[in-house]
Amino acid sequence: MRPFKFTTVSDISSATKSVAGKPNARFLAGGTNLLDLMKEDVERPEELIDITRLSLIQIKPLTEGANKGGISIGALGKNTNAANHPLIRQNYPLLAQAILAGASGQIRNMATNGGNLLQRTRCPYFYDVAMPCNKREPGEQPGCGAREGINRMHAIFGWSEKCVAVHPSDMAVALAALDAVVKVRSASGPERIIALADFHRLPEDRPEIDTNLRPGELITAIELPKNRFAEKSYYLKVRDRSSYAFALISVAAALELDGNRIVQARIALGGVAHKPWRALKAEQLLVGQEATEVNFKRAAEAEMADAKPLEHNAFKVELGKRSIVRALQVAFTGNRS
Template sequence: MRPFKYTGAKNTEEALQAANSNEDAHYLGGGTNLLDLMKEDVERPDELIEVASLDYKNITSNENGGLTLGAMLNNSETANHREVRTQYPLLSMAMLSAASAQLRNMATNGGNLLQRTRCPYFYETSMPCNKREPGTGCGALNGMNALHAIFGWSDKCVAVHPSDMCVALAAIGATVEVLQPDGSSRMIEFTDFHRLPGDQPEKDTNLLPGELITAIHLPEPVFADHYYYLKIRERASYAFALVSVAAGLQIKDGVITRAGLALGSVAHKPWKLTEVETYLTGKKPNQENFEAAAGLAMKDAKPLEDNKYKVEMAAKGIVRALTMAYERKA
């Protein structure tokens, strides 16, 4: 690990000022991803601004009839919060499937949104990686790419986003609140928070320099009864998803009146299936419609040499997640 300056921000103003005065500084929350990357010499900030102690650790009701999650609250406290578990069980289920209890006790909500890819070419500094070093090439494009993207990738990067929490937030339709360097707030729809790689794969999000995540706003809960988070992985714990599916259904009088659906580990960002959500609305929650929804979801998939299995796995995962969501309290 390279030497760095540590700044313990006493308040938000100090944090923003420190970040605004040093473009090579990083905010430090729980550090569960950032510190690993620094140890591997992938991330090289010359200053860490500690923000985990800032006063963004509450869960409160918001004006939209939903909940607002403080960005500095840890994942365990969030997932096990009574109102999150009862009103947003899809989010709780996704968060509790991630990592380990020890990591969830450290990782912050804001930091979870900023997780970087687990692509082995990104972590291995001897290999080419446009995300780590722009212009060096993408080692995974024609290399070992069984774990990589089937949607939204470019010839610059085929990495996938690793978070479980973010897949559920995409399905729910969250909004991220950030503070800009001048102290003013900015709201970002969750589908706009993360980026596809395009020609700038080094940029994971649409955050501007110095912006600090302060809250995640959840809309009015509609998937409290019918929900399921399916995480398909190589082993039952301590593993990232090969494919994940977050499914939420609102059902009235035997008809789907609203659907929330997103895939994980298939793209550079959580892959929200907006077209499929629209298709399911007004349909009966049955096998035929779920299979049609899966087919619609996968029609634009573009697998690489080694990850063709993800197309079938994701399609079957969608059917299973929707079925489990429907049967949960049916």
């Protein structure tokens, strides 16, 4: 690990001012991803801004604003506390399920909600500084090791010639399905609100940029609007082992029903793209339809029709279809057996 300056701040204004004009400064909260990257010499910050003393941990109902009736989740609250909070377990069980699927208990006890959104890909070519990686070494034209290498875990949607990595978060997949928004602050302007669907980026020609955060912006909270999905939702994570592992495919599925007719559907996929992948085609096909296996399969087929698998991950297309159907079935029936 390389030498760095360590600065402690106690309020949002001091935090945002501390990184203003410093492209090589990073905020430090739980550190569960950033410190690993520093140890591997992938991240090389010249200064770390310790924000753990900021009062951004509260989870509370929203009583005003665009998301009135919803919930606000503090960015510096721990993943464990979010997953076990009664408001989230009762009104947003899909989010609680995703967080609990996402990591070991030890990591959830350290990792923060805002940091979860900012974690970087676990692509092994990104972590190995001896391998070519456009995400790790932008502008140097090193190539993408995974593009022609072992790409079993990599993207089938939205990838570019420069990067085929996937976003690792489970929490972010559920938040995408639940229409979350992210609140951010900077030293140079007023509070900004970013829809979760627009928060993360596809790689295109700039794979080194993971999000649409502007330089110096700090996540302060995540907000979820009120919805009617609590009783009919499910998070399915398919992985190589049942213990702590990243998803081959994950599905966050939620339904609002009128009898057996689908009024609204929300589906987001993990493990398939550089960002949580909102399955908009599948959602649109389900609205107004009966909640049946036939309709679930039709929606899954339509969504996965645009997949572009790589040499070693074509299995994800069929796995994606079956996972979407399975997640919708469990969301509808509640039967996980």
